[in-house]
Amino acid sequence: MTLRLYDTATREVRDFVPLEEGKAGIYVCGLTVQSEPHVGHVRSAVNFDVLRRWLTHQGYQVTFIRNVTDIDDKILAKAAEQGRPWFNLAYAMHRELDKALASINVLPPTYEPSATAHVPEMLELIQTLIARGHAYPAEDGSGDVYFDVRSWPAYGELTNQGVDDMAPAEDADPPMMARKRDPRDFALWKGWKKESEPESAAWPSPYGPGRPGWHIECSAMAGKYLGTAFDIHGGGVDLRFPHHENEQAQSRAAGHAFASYWLHNAWITTAGEKMSKSLGNSLLIPEVLKRVRGIELRFYMIAAHYRSHVEFSFEALDEAAAGFRRIENFLDRAAAIGIGHDERPTSPARVGAPADVPLPDAFVAAMDDDLGTPAAVAVLYDTVREGNKLLADGPSPALITAVRQVVDMLGVLGLDPTDPGWPSATSSSDSRMAAAVDALVQGLLAERADARVAKDWARADAIRDQIKAAGIEVEDTPAGPVWTLPTTG
RNA sequence: GGUGGGUUGGCCGAGAGGCGAGGCAACGGACUGCAAAUCCGUGUACACGGGUUCAAAUCCCGUACCCACCUCCA
Structure with missing residues (x-):
């Protein structure tokens, strides 16, 4: 090709x-x-x-x-x-x-x-x-x-x-x-x-x-x-x-x-x-980044073909951001069961390096066809969907392949969330903060687990609501409850 | 006047003669104590009028509307 x-x-x-x-x-x-x-x-x-x-x-x-x-x-x-x-x-x-x-x-x-x-x-x-x-x-x-x-x-x-x-x-x-x-x-x-x-x-x-x-x-x-x-x-x-x-x-x-x-x-x-x-300065980059993250803005632009006229709207931008979080969500869930950073080398090291897991053929074909990023993104979503299915059965070679492909595709598009090129959310003070929050949330989650064992649903939900009030989402997964700090869209 | 491009489902957005890209939203189902997430399913969309063809969103002709550039705007 x-x-x-x-x-x-x-x-x-x-x-x-x-x-x-x-x-x-x-x-x-x-x-x-x-x-x-x-x-x-x-x-x-x-x-x-x-x-x-x-x-x-x-x-x-x-x-x-x-x-x-x-x-x-x-x-x-x-x-x-x-x-x-x-x-x-x-x-x-x-x-x-x-x-x-x-x-x-x-x-x-x-x-x-x-x-x-x-x-x-x-x-x-x-x-x-x-x-x-x-x-x-x-x-x-x-x-x-x-x-x-x-x-x-x-x-x-x-x-x-x-x-x-x-x-x-x-x-x-x-x-x-x-x-x-x-x-x-x-x-x-x-x-x-x-x-x-x-x-x-x-x-x-x-x-x-x-x-x-x-x-x-x-x-x-x-x-x-x-x-x-x-x-x-x-x-x-x-x-x-x-x-x-x-x-x-x-x-x-x-x-x-x-x-x-x-x-x-x-x-x-x-x-x-x-x-x-246009009037105003609401479209200046710093202003837009108050609403979505840089990676989401980039995704929005890549989801359309470069030769297509785009009618900018914040609604469409929000949609794109929601769509991108679905991809990140897959990566996060995979990481939660141990298929994490070790399986996803950061993209700068990958650029130019032969990929040990080849990109999906359809993705390559899309990109080779005049940089068909919309079709490439569709392949990305197909892979994410397959990966999500595999996720139900726990770690597997097939899942690792899916994760790598997703990360590599994102890397090609400059959208790998673990790329150090993104403004870092993992400075040492941030990670210490995350550890501190984790300790507190884990305490609450332990209480909630007790309540759930006792089938005291009112108490369990109250704890979840309390955590949510702090801006933290709790999800029950087969591997136990997982908390995340969702990006506000 | 010249040149280039556009009009696709509730929304965004691909495709370029047959086989319903993908996402967001919605609805139904599975899972769950309930959620969330995830998976499965549901939509007969291609500006309009003709034509070519076994078959047209896709090709041709015409019409309408829209956009860009024509000396320093990405």
Whole structure:
């Protein structure tokens, strides 16, 4: 079985053939760090994290680059509004992003380059483009440099558009037209606007002080860290045009083969519209995590296909959380009869390691089919159901297999609850607390057991209610009563 | 105007010519002192109108509604 991926450029699902056997180079457009990350922002990171984990699991040596855009118009505008330096805002938002991604167990990329750290690389690329006749400095003294769209006949190939069919650019007004040869030409370099922009946002260049245009950073950084040809380029659908089209145009015009496959994830919207337009901040990651755990939020995103539009709702999120607890519940019940951590090696050790128990075929087939996580999750549930049946007969090799498969499947999806990547609930103070609570609850449970032997049901239920009032659930199992601290949903 | 996509049962969400993905919720049953958890069972859903076919949610034509992108939004 081979992995097949939907390639935006060819508009079809194709076999994944890496440039170099056994290796995969992936570049994903990260965020412009201009504001706190919301649910929509992190979907892309989760989707591509799954791609990365799957390739890794399948034995590929993956180099995963995700950039951070830390200088652009919006950052400058917002920083000015807030009266702080742009780099202060960008860095603060970058840290918020890191925190948000960590809270949903997105692995840190192999490297996370930022635009401001790669100005020389971008200038070099711009020079190449000018030398090849595909870019030109504006003649109005603005210090801008533009890509010459008309000089590149293939322009539009990624998004299947003809230059002449595109709507005229909004900025096709006289001042811009004085700079550009064609309204569709896009900025590679933006001359410093002394009157409105801080000097700290200007870098020296052969065209005068200025800052990079948006698209050039990705071309320069992908080239630097992955080479002039690499396997997969990813990002949100909105980036197809103009961002990715422009990236590809300028890279290829510079003589680089660039990406072999283009993958784009769909949006999460609320009330049918983009989150950036939504009111309030209830969808910021820290807010959402007050309602569900990070692992549940991640599960919610993985339960839908990455190319499917998701209409976000807290109801659906709660449902997903309830569904995920069913999986955890199986693992917990297995652990309670001794099939616990020893049988479920934590996923980081497993990533890349040959699995001693193979993943279910249906799961592999689902993942190979353009990362069919919904079907993969269905296999997960099938395995959990089988495991639950086996659980009734106590420990068995079949049960151990089921547990391992469930844990491995979860690991591939980045959803293994025992993965240390999750914010730990097992710090030493927590485990001491758990031991203390256990001692107290066990005392009560012993009393309840006595009452049950005496068939004093009223007393037994009263004790259970008392424990419940403290937020602890008691379940009677064949192996005796078990208490848990259910996650509030 | 151009480009890409969508409309599936109470809800979420897959599938892409035949065989009812999966989950949540609901109902019935088993288990239980009662619960909880778990297991078993129950639902004839594919926007609308035509067509192709032995067979259409799936292919074709048309219609309606919705969304995204078209120069710096994941």
